[in-house]
Structure formats: C-alpha cells, structure tokens
Amino acid sequence: MESNSLKNNNNSKMMSSRKDDLFHVIHKVPQGDTPYVKAKHAQLVEKDPEAAxxxxxxxxxxxxxxxxxxKDMAVVxxxxxxxxxxxxxxxxxxGxxxxxxxxSLDNVLIDLYKKCGKVDEQIDLLKRKLRLIYQGEIFNGKPTKTARSHGKKFQVSVKQETSRLLxxxxxxxxQKSNYLTAEVVYRKAQMIDPDANKANNLGLCLIKQGRYDDAAGVLRDVLHGRIPGSEDVRARNRAQELLMELKAVQPPSPELSHILGLDDDFVNGLEMLMNEWAPVRSKRLPIFEQISSFRDQLAC
Known part of the structure; x- marks a missing residue:
C-alpha cells in the first residue's frame, strides 16, 4: 500500500511538472520566481503592463x-x-x-525615436549603426544574426541589415522633406538588397520631387512583379494607390495652344477656316501637322 502511495505521489508530481512546463511553453514565460520572471508573467499572462x-x-x-x-520594459x-x-x-x-x-537596444531606440517624432536622433543613430557595419563591428563580428518576428526565428545577413537600415x-x-538625400539612400538600399516596400517608398520620394515618369516606372516594377516582395498583396496595393496619387497630381500634357503660345479661340477659329479652304486630302497646315506630332510625343 505504501509503495502504491509513493507511486501516486510521484505520478502526481510528474503531471504537475508537465502542466507547469506546458503553461510556460504556451504563454512563453520563463520559469522561476525572480523579479524578471514575475514581470514577464504580469506582461504576458496577467496582461497588466503597469505591474510589469x-x-x-x-x-x-x-x-x-x-x-x-x-529591453522588455522599454517595449511595454x-x-x-x-x-x-x-x-x-x-x-x-x-551601461x-x-x-x-x-x-538590440539600439533597434528599440530607433523605434522609440520614430514614435516620438525625434527624426534627427533617429538619423544620427542609424548613421552610427551603418558605420559599425562599415567597420565590421555589426552582429558582434558574425556574418549573420538570429532575429525574431511574430514569434518566428530567422537568420539576417549583414547585407540584409545594411539595406534595412538604409x-x-x-x-x-x-520626414524632413529632404527628398533628394532620401532618394540617394533608397537607391543604395535597393542596389544592396531590393524589396517592394522600399521601392514604394522610393516611388513616393520621386513623386514628392515632381519626377512623375521616374516614379511611375518604379511603381510599375512592383505591380509587374519585377522586384522581390512584389507578390505581397499589401505592397502591390500600396503601389497601386501611389500610382493613383501620381495621376491626381501629375499635370496634364501640354495642349496645342500652349505649345503655340496662342489662345484656344484663335486656334479653333483658324482650324475652321483652314477646313473650309484646304483640299480634302489635307485640311491642316504643315506647321500644325508638325506641332500635333510633337504634342503626341509629349503626351507619351
């Protein structure tokens, strides 16, 4: 009887231990009774950020x-x-x-600066992190690092990190409306490790500079799947939205009257007069044929 009792107690302890292990796995909290463990429990299980x-x-x-x-406290x-x-x-x-x-603390700081609108501080820190890459000191001297996103781990190369920081x-x-510098930086990022999200941002940057044809070309590359990440629905939708925005701000093609420097009434009246006088095979003056051709080229 005593032997059975001991077995039952041992089984009970094992089951309790397994439940504890399962609890920590499900809620992704560490085991123990230290302040940090209690903080993670308050954050992830009790959903009490102030206590955390x-x-x-x-x-x-x-x-x-x-x-x-x-790091966790700053995130909360x-x-x-x-x-x-x-x-x-x-x-x-x-320290x-x-x-x-x-x-990783620098990465948290960058997000915090962005949240607070501290753009100058963000730029300074990003430049400092890029200098570490140039000096070979990023990832503590390793070629890759393990990153985490939405609970999944993946490897990030120095090349990918450089493009992300750029x-x-x-x-x-x-954000500082320094669009020319932004364009240079985006193009460098795309040369290193292109992706659709940065392409969309480059397109927006070109729109802000009034370079509508260049912007349209970049955005169409996303829509036509020519850039990595173009298969992402959000990236394609944003490219489409930016193209619509581009059409809304793009000035119309110059009309014939603007090219000639003449008002519409004069041009229309002259056209009507020439239609009456000219033979059927040609009802336009040669100069108008040339200008119309030029106008069509401008519209392309």
Whole structure:
C-alpha cells in the first residue's frame, strides 16, 4: 500500500511538472520566481503592463537578466505611450547591459525615436549603426544574426541589415522633406538588397520631387512583379494607390495652344477656316501637322 502511495505521489508530481512546463511553453514565460520572471508573467499572462513595468524596474535594480528586462520594459512603455520615459531608461541603464545587448537596444531606440517624432536622433543613430557595419563591428563580428518576428526565428545577413537600415534612413530623411538625400539612400538600399516596400517608398520620394515618369516606372516594377516582395498583396496595393496619387497630381500634357503660345479661340477659329479652304486630302497646315506630332510625343 505504501509503495502504491509513493507511486501516486510521484505520478502526481510528474503531471504537475508537465502542466507547469506546458503553461510556460504556451504563454512563453520563463520559469522561476525572480523579479524578471514575475514581470514577464504580469506582461504576458496577467496582461497588466503597469505591474510589469514596476517588476522590470525591480529586475534591473536587482541585476536580474538586465539585458532582457531593460529591453522588455522599454517595449511595454512604448505600448503605453510612455516612449519618452523609455528612451531615458535605455540611456540611463544600458551601461549595465552586456555588449551583445547593445545592438538590440539600439533597434528599440530607433523605434522609440520614430514614435516620438525625434527624426534627427533617429538619423544620427542609424548613421552610427551603418558605420559599425562599415567597420565590421555589426552582429558582434558574425556574418549573420538570429532575429525574431511574430514569434518566428530567422537568420539576417549583414547585407540584409545594411539595406534595412538604409531604408529606415531614407524614410527619416523623407520626414524632413529632404527628398533628394532620401532618394540617394533608397537607391543604395535597393542596389544592396531590393524589396517592394522600399521601392514604394522610393516611388513616393520621386513623386514628392515632381519626377512623375521616374516614379511611375518604379511603381510599375512592383505591380509587374519585377522586384522581390512584389507578390505581397499589401505592397502591390500600396503601389497601386501611389500610382493613383501620381495621376491626381501629375499635370496634364501640354495642349496645342500652349505649345503655340496662342489662345484656344484663335486656334479653333483658324482650324475652321483652314477646313473650309484646304483640299480634302489635307485640311491642316504643315506647321500644325508638325506641332500635333510633337504634342503626341509629349503626351507619351
């Protein structure tokens, strides 16, 4: 009887342990009873971001997984529209974090600057990260890094990261209406690792400069599937929307009267007169035939 009781207790403990393991896997929270674990539980299980922030602070002050605690706290603060506070927290406490954590903290900072509209700070940080690439110091000297998006892990190369940072830099210059610099940056990004999203942004940049034919060519490349990522429905829809916007702002082709420097009434009256006088085989003066041809070329 005693042996059966021990077996039952052991089975019960095993089942409880499995349930705990399953709980942590489902909710993606670490195991333990430390401030950081409690903070993640408050964030992901209890859905209490304010309590999570307090516990993240405790984790940082206690030296408990500081790298993750600082980054996670900043992300939660951003969700609560406390981005300015998150920026100050990263600046104040990143010195306690490891060298390996600095790059991910920079990425969080870039998002926070974007959220706050701090464009100059964003540009400075993006340039600094690009300099690290030129100096061979990105990814802590490794050719790739593991990134995470929507819960999935994937590998990012230095080439892809360079293009991504240039794309962000181009968009930052767009916010300052520095469209010429933005264009140069976008074109460099597309030379390194082209994608449809940056192509759409380049198209918008060209529209802002009034270079409608160039913009149309870039956007049609997306619609015709000539650029990686063009199969994405959102990218194609945005390209279509930008083309419609382009048509709305593009000036009409010059009319014959504008080319001649004459008003419409004069041209129409002269046309009617020539129709009466000229033989059937040619009811236009040679000069009008030449100008009409020129007008057709302009309209193309």
């Amino acid at each position: 922030i307090v516990l993240f602070w405790k984790a940082i002050n206690a030296g408990d997984r500081v790298d993750s605690a600082l 603060m951003k969700q609560l529209n406390r981005s300015e506070e998150a920026i100050e927290a990263i600046k104040s406490f990143r 306690r974090c490891s060298k390996q954590a600095q790059e 794309g962000n830099l181009g968009w930052a210059y767009m």
